[in-house]
Amino acid sequence: MEKDCCNCSHEPTDAEMIQSLNHIIEGFEGVEGALIPVLQSAQNLFGYLPEVVLKHISLTMRIPYSEVTGVVSFYSFFSTIPRGKNIVRVCLGTACYVRGGKDILKGLRDQLEINVGGTTDDREFSLEVGRCFGACGLAPVLMINDDVHQRVKPAKIRDILNSYRTVLEEVR
Ligand code: FES
Structure with a gap:
């Protein structure tokens, strides 16, 4: 060969x-x-x-x-452990928190099967939380790398994540 x-x-x-x-x-x-x-x-x-x-x-x-x-x-932006290709950050600032930020975080944890600070086994995603990304009027806000996702609904999380995956997961 x-x-x-x-x-x-x-x-x-x-x-x-x-x-x-x-x-x-x-x-x-x-x-x-x-x-x-x-x-x-x-x-x-x-x-x-x-x-x-x-x-x-x-x-x-x-x-x-x-x-x-x-x-x-x-500095929290430095990491001594390998991170994923995509950094997912959920805003838990006041506006996002009261408008469902913690449900977004729960949805991400469930979908990615990791906790905050963790990285998926395939190294596609790392999960972090932030405190206000400056878009409070459009809460709840989620950032993936440099992209800001506004008014995120838990039902949309799978589609949002899939748009960043290198290899699409089989639909469960
Ligand atoms: S509190 Fe989330 S963007 Fe401001």
């Missing part, structure tokens, strides 16, 4: 990813307060911030490892 040798969907190797990270770090050389943007870029690159990446950043930027991990644990 012929080996698939197409390079067009080539997944970068760990070495190539680290090389890209080095380029990012170089780009911030001499810049004050570079740690947070470097961590953000690293998270975009790797999808999350594994220990090996944090240690590499610490060594390369000559910042104590404890300082790097301190920053990562301080």
Whole structure:
């Protein structure tokens, strides 16, 4: 059998990813307060911030490892565990909460079979909650990646999620 040798969907190797990270770090050389943007870029690159990446950043930027991990644990948008391709965030700010935000959250938990902070086994989705996305008049609000879904109804959750799935789930 012929080996698939197409390079067009080539997944970068760990070495190539680290090389890209080095380029990012170089780009911030001499810049004050570079740690947070470097961590953000690293998270975009790797999808999350594994220990090996944090240690590499610490060594390369000559910042104590404890300082790097301190920053990562301080900001909720950093994650040290793998996240899904799609980040689903339910607003639980006051307006959304009183207009059914918690039902939306329950519907998402049931559909995705994960809790807040979790990621589905197929790595398609991670579930998070937020506090006001600035669209209170259109509550309840749900964000998936950069898309804002307004006046969401629990009955629509399956269709909304399916529009983001790489592989459609069989209808149960
Ligand atoms: S409370 Fe949900 S968008 Fe403001």
